[in-house]
Amino acid sequence: MRSWLTSPLPWQALAWLLFAAAAWLPLTPLLAPLFDGSGLAALADPRLLGLLGRTLWMSAASAVLAIALGLAYAVLCVRVRTPGARLLETLLPLPLLLPPLILAQAWFGLAELRGPWAAVFTLGLATAPLPGLLAARSLRRQQASAHESALLCGPGLALREMLSTAAPATLLGGLLAFFLAASDFAVPDYFAVQQPLFHVYAMEIFGHSRSASYADGAAAALPLVLLGLAGLFGALALQRRVRAAEVGGGRAPQPFDTGFAAKAVAAAALLTLAGLLILLPLGRILQETGNSGPLDPRSWSEVSRTAFAQVFERARSDFRNSLSFALLAAALVFLAAPFWAHALLRLERRSGTLARLGGAALAAAAALPLLVPAVALGFGAILTLDRPGLRGFYDSVWLPALLLAGRYGPIALFLLLERMRAVPEAQEDAAVLAGAAYPARVARYRLGPQAGGWWLAAGLVFVFALRELDLNILVSPMNHSASVRYYNALHFSRDNFVAACGVVLCLLLWLPLAAGTAWRALRASRGGGSGA
């Protein structure tokens, strides 16, 4: 076997070169303003400190709600033989596909929610799929033998065993939910209508970003960036302390096959969760496609049909562009993220302070593109990449793909790192002894048993890339995208059009997912696969 094939070095270098081009290069104009310390002025200003405090509690409360809802949903779908669980599990990603502001409007329409708790509720629901999807994946990888042994000692221990299995992934999902909630201010702003008003720190970042100096926004973001890094290191440290409770390829525990009454309770609970997370808001959005004023002579279906026709007529090419950008970004991340994650894992497993410090620095640098405001990343991309010699590249589909991969790649990186930790070292050691090529070692022995997690990581990148708005406004080829069309119409209160756009977006993404799940289920029923 040739050494370049077996050596990690060329592959790692290539992958990190991609990361540098996609994320670090556009960040370079921001680093000086970001770390000039002026953002820390917030800690001395009682008003800004108040905003930071409110951001903290609002994001933490949203993340706790997201974890509670997501974990409950995952347990009911995966570990209890609940009727309709498979279908409802395929619905779980849907809240992530909609911008949180649309969910906020849907919940206002449903329950006239107001105030800070309405923001917590909406952000918690919007981000619940993150811990939910990750927990479901973990629960499927739990060792049946460990679970069954725990069950022999009593249901309490079995429950603890199950939760400790799902904890690292759920925690990571909760952390992502926290980041998303902390950087969102459209939702808190939407619910802050009555006195006393309440706001979050992201509003301050937005305000600074509009000043004559583009760098002010980046500088103001420092407290949230530091908070994000602290959260990330906390989560990584906690994950390291959790034993590798999952293995791949082995027998998965059977779902609890309970009696009729317990099944009915579980089904009711799952349906309630699905209602809260998906069915009620989506139903409301669907209803809004046909809403009209009291004097409009047209029927609901006529108005709705018109709204969908307008979406297909006006937004078709925007949807096509958005899907291309997101697909390419996800493909780039799918290929590169295993190498990124494996590099961090190797540093983590090395003994010595220097290696550990290097690993921590690399993890922080890798998280940075996700933690800085997207607006700042957009400015950085313009300043570094919009050059006469690069015009062909700047105007191609590759710039959006690269920037979106850089922005959301860290999600895949940390998710895969968590997945790789769950695979016993011995598997890869055996592959090294057998002389397996490095990409095969990573793909087969590190990620082979975790292929679902690999797809999930790329899927999350795809979803976040599709939802991206700030970069799309700023970077030329990204402007013709679904999110720009969608928010442009939202601002100008074209409510039917916006609702129809949301439904089309959801269906567009959900139908392939549902088809894939159905295909896997069919294969499993014919004995062709595990169905997991």
Added chain:
Amino acid sequence: MRASLRAPRIAAGALLCGLAAGCAPSPDLVVYCSLDQEFSEPLIAEFERATGLEVDAQFDVERNKTVGMVQRIRVEAGNPRADVFWNNEIAHTLRLKDAGLTEAFEPANAATLPEAYRDPQHHWHGFAARARVLLYRTDRPVRLPRSLDEMLDPEIARGGALAKPLTGTTLTHFTVLAEQRGREGALDWLRRAERSGLRWGSGNADVMRGVARGEFDWCLTDTDDAAKAIQDGYPVAIAWLDQGPPGSGTLLIPNTVAILRGAPHRAAAERFVNWLLSPAVEARLAASPSRQIPLHPGVAVPDDVRLPGRDFAPLDVNWPAVARAIEACEKEFRALLVD
């Protein structure tokens, strides 16, 4: 295990498809536009049909509070991509002029525009305006304010709402107030508003929706949002603010258009700006659902479009001063309201 090797091949295949997609063709004109895409896009398409030029129109979004086109123009200044900025308001266009990011051009069609909406140095031109108006319920007795100060009467304020003056036309409106009364006067108004029972929305469309739903009796909003509620058939109507003594008047905020410094397609940009400033385009925008108010004299308008000077008194505004003050005002309003 086979699946684990198949998946990277699929991803690599997707990337190859991306390679095949290649680069976008180079346009003949690049327009950055912050007017509603629904209304500006068909007009730009009409320009393309009429001239055979290919226009790359890039759109702004204000709803999610993105930073938008103005900052993009600033950041791109070293290597300009856009030829024309079609802004749906005026203050930020003037800020770009002050920053030296626009170029002079005197289009023939601008000659008949009122002087108040033209730059003496021809860097920008105003057309097709929106007015800041009250939208109110007609199916219940509503005590309407006649001026901004009357809004603070607790009896009137209780049923009213306005967007927080942190972005968009509401920020422009309160910067104009700050220019008239001094910064402290505007801040005092906002402090009193917080105590009066007035409610704040996150945008003009939100407060308009609140009136349409019956949640508020009235709101301060723009004519295009108000027109939408009326067209949708809600029992609402428009009232004009500050139609009292001489010197008062309703604030009119025009669209503005400017050629950007270093425009890569200057000739096409001039053609576009002249076309955009034609009375025919103003007539189209007046007839559109957004009911933009034409500034050219003699433009045919639908019956429900009110004209400045004929149907209401417009407010005289020192726009350059407003543009200079808007950033500082935003900071102070934010410090007061965002806590």
